[in-house]
Amino acid sequence: MYNEIFDLIKSYNNIVVVRHVGVDPDAMASSIALRDSIKLTFPEKNVLAIGNGTVRFNFMGFLDKGIDFNQMDNILLIVTDTPDKKRVDMEGLTHYEKSIKIDHHPFIEKFCDVELIDPDKSSASEMVYDLINNTPLLLNKQICEELFAGIVGDTNRFLFSNSKCETFNVVADMIKNYNIDITKVYYNLYRRPLSEVKFFGYMANNIKTTENGVGFMILRNEDLISYGVDSATSGNLINEFNNIGELLIWLSATEDVKNNFIRVSVRSRGPVINTVLERHGGGGHALASGAKLKTFEEVDELIKDLDNLCKDYLESSDK
Ligand code: AMP
Numbered sequence: 001m002y003n004e005i006f007d008l009i010k011s012y013n014n015i016v017v018v019r020h021v022g023v024d025p026d027a028m029a030s031s032i033a034l035r036d037s038i039k040l041t042f043p044e045k046n047v048l049a050i051g052n053g054t055v056r057f058n059f060m061g062f063l064d065k066g067i068d069f070n071q072m073d074n075i076l077l078i079v080t081d082t083p084d085k086k087r088v089d090m091e092g093l094t095h096y097e098k099s100i101k102i103d104h105h106p107f108i109e110k111f112c113d114v115e116l117i118d119p120d121k122s123s124a125s126e127m128v129y130d131l132i133n134n135t136p137l138l139l140n141k142q143i144c145e146e147l148f149a150g151i152v153g154d155t156n157r158f159l160f161s162n163s164k165c166e167t168f169n170v171v172a173d174m175i176k177n178y179n180i181d182i183t184k185v186y187y188n189l190y191r192r193p194l195s196e197v198k199f200f201g202y203m204a205n206n207i208k209t210t211e212n213g214v215g216f217m218i219l220r221n222e223d224l225i226s227y228g229v230d231s232a233t234s235g236n237l238i239n240e241f242n243n244i245g246e247l248l249i250w251l252s253a254t255e256d257v258k259n260n261f262i263r264v265s266v267r268s269r270g271p272v273i274n275t276v277l278e279r280h281g282g283g284g285h286a287l288a289s290g291a292k293l294k295t296f297e298e299v300d301e302l303i304k305d306l307d308n309l310c311k312d313y314l315e316s317s318d319k
Contacts, residue, residue, distance in 0.1 A: 001116050005100055006135035008114065009038055012076035015047045016069075016096070019124070020082040021089040022290070023054060025189060029150025030080035030102070030124035032061040033143045037128075040138045046072070051089035054232070059188040060146050069093045076100070081124035083108040083117075083283070102127050104154075105285060106274060119285075122162040125150025129170050144174040149185050156239045157186075160287065199227040200237050203252065207241075212310035213248035215241065216303050218296070221255045231256035235265040235290070242267065248310045249273060253299040261292040262299055266306070271313040276305050 009015065017035045019027035035049040048064035069075070069092055077096040082088050083105035101112035104121040121127050125147040132139050148171065155163045174180045202223065207215045219234050234252035241250045251266040266273050268287045277283055280302050282291020293299055 001114065002131055002134040004114055005102075005116065005131060006137065008076055008098060008100060009078075009137070010042070012074065012098070013045050014072050014075045015045060015078065016075055016090070016093060017047070017049045017078045017080065018051055018082075018088055018090045018093070019080045020087045021052070023051060023057065023089070025057065025060070025153025026123045026125050026150040027051075027081040028053070028057045028060050029146045029153070030128045031078075032063070033125065033146040033150070034078060034080060034102075034128050034131075035064075036061065036143050036146065037132050037137045037139060040140060040143070041136065050093070056236075060149055061142075067092075069095070077112075078102065079112060080128065081105070085109065085111040102131065105283075108283065120162075120164070122160075122164065122167040123151045123154035125154070126167055126170055129174075133173075139178065141178045141180060144178040144180045145185055148174055148180055148182065149189055152185065152189060156242065159239075159242060162285075195228040196233055196237070199224075199229045199233055200240065202227060203234060203237060204241075207244075207250070209246060210303060210307040210310070212307050212314060213246060214303055214306045214310055215244060215247040215250035216299075217250075217252045218299070219252060219254040221257045224254070231258070231263055235263060238265040238267055242269070248313065249306050251303070251306070253293070253296070259292075261294060262296065264291045264293055264299065264302065266290060271306075271309045273306065273309070276302070276309055279305070 017031045019031040032049045035047045038047045050064055053063045075096040077099040079088055079101045081103055083103055099112035101115040103117050104119055104124050104127055106119050107117055129147050203217045207217055209215050231254050234254045238252050248270055249268045251264055254263045256263050266289045272286045274284045274286055274289045277289040277291050280291050284290050
């Protein structure tokens with residue numbers, strides 16, 4: 001399939017790379033690194049990476065803005081890190097001729113002509129690296145650093161079980177052959193303002209637990225205002241609550257008054273959560289999922305379902 005994807009890339013002059021809404025490091029990295037690699041290989045092509053960004057990922061690279069897609073025809077669309085069409089962040093782009101998906105989420109639906117899907121991969125960034133490495137597409141230090149940031153983001157610094165032998169081989173290759181500056185990438189990814197660290201303390205102080213090991217943090221708009229943080233902050237911090245002995249699943253539910261929903265970020269140390277989140281209109285990976293809920297009553301329902309999941313998990317094993 002690598003050859004098929006490369007041949008499509010080679011044959012199109014207008015290429016647009018997109019990823020999922022609610023950008024995270026892997027979504028950002030996989031899309032901009034693929035754009036940068038195609039541009040490096042084929043400087044004459046018009047290659048764009050689009051979607052809503054966030055200031056904290058500016059260090060990774062730029063996004064292409066203000067494009068009038070009506071002026072472009074024969075577009076090849078490449079979607080990274082997104083399993084379903086409704087979550088593709090491509091406002092304004094309605095017409096394209098061919099499409100490719102490169103994703104590591106569990107399969108949800110086919111919506112591209114060519115789909116490279118591997119849920120065993122750590123990240124879409126690792127998949128983009130593999131694609132580049134197995135085709136005439138080119139790499140350089142900057143592209144490797146972008147992809148490294150994506151891999152680090154989705155493996156939570158190689159703590160998660162999705163960090164496989166191949167993942168470490170990819171990183172070893174990046175260090176050996178491209179001399180990537182891992183300290184710089186880590187600093188850029190994990191540097192945070194003091195307000196966020198204080199908010200982390202507030203979250204930790206306000207974890208409530210259920211009978212069977214769900215930890216939950218309910219964060220209201222007034223909490224965000226008093227700590228000077230935004231509604232995305234809690235989701236950025238959720239991985240930091242890993243390895244709490246009493247918890248199997250932990251989540252933050254954060255009021256987003258601007259968009260009129262409650263952002264829920266859920267993580268698990270064992271029970272498979274994405275199927276439960278799908279029942280609540282969300283989705284994601286087996287051990288890292290999310291949803292946008294309308295009311296705190298729906299959050300309570302979700303917590304109940306997750307608590308039942310933990311109960312079944314504990315009963316079915318001697319964990
Ligand atoms: P987050 O907690 O936002 O970091 O998301 C963790 C994972 O769940 C990512 O793979 C997201 O793509 C996925 N996810 C988050 N929110 C949603 C949602 N509303 N619907 C489907 N998947 C989601």
